[in-house]
Amino acid sequence: VKNIGKKIGLLYDRLWDAYGPQGWWPVTGRRTGSRAVCDADGYHVKNYVLPATPAGRFEVAVGAVLTQNTAWTNVRSVIGFLKKEKYLHPQKILAADLSVLGGLIRSSGYYNEKAKKLKQVAALLSKEKWLQGKAVPSREKLLATWGIGEETADSILLYAFHRPFFVVDAYTRRLLGRLGWLGGREPYHEIQAIFHRRLPGEAALFNEFHALIVEHAKQHCLKNKPLCGGCPVRSLCRRFREDRSGKREQ
DNA sequence: CGCCAGGTGGGAT
């Protein structure tokens, strides 16, 4: 764990060189005047100011809940349904019947659970004018909300409010585990501390780094079949070192 | 078909 520090910057550089800026968190329909600042899916490359509106911040929080253990492609279509039906507002979520809300978000999975979670998130974020951007809910407040765990709290802090909290997800665990830098079962805060200790606390950096890990995990570091050919971080990886030194494959 | 997807809360140990 001691040696991760130097290599973590290298890991970021290799991922950045391979995949480039990721434009997270996708937020639908943002424009400045007549000029689109997002692509069709809501990504906004090298724009670290977005979201900059209450609606945008709320959409990120909703997306963070809906994507829990769920493919983003499913979430994206649900965000579209919610937007079309004008549900991307806390008061609308709070006023909705659970069954109606559940029906709208059905295709994102766990819809009964997530309907309840969205109401909790809406209740929290409609307080204190947090969505207006004058103040930011504390991590403790977020975690005290039923339905918001550590990753979701950090996703909201980082991607809705631009606060430097590194997001640790299953991909992060898998990648650091494969690299041989971690066992992979360490508690969340321990993995997060590695990033917080060794990187400048800049939201834009944490934004890209987490998004790059996700992209890399999807393209090369797959769950059951890692595609090590052409992997941009081979040279940092235990598997590669073991191959070259003739040790057995894991 | 089985596996995977940008987790969380509740309950038992």
Added chain:
DNA sequence: ATCCCACATGGC
């Protein structure tokens, strides 16, 4: 603290 499980749909 740590493990185990329910929660659920859609894509490949």
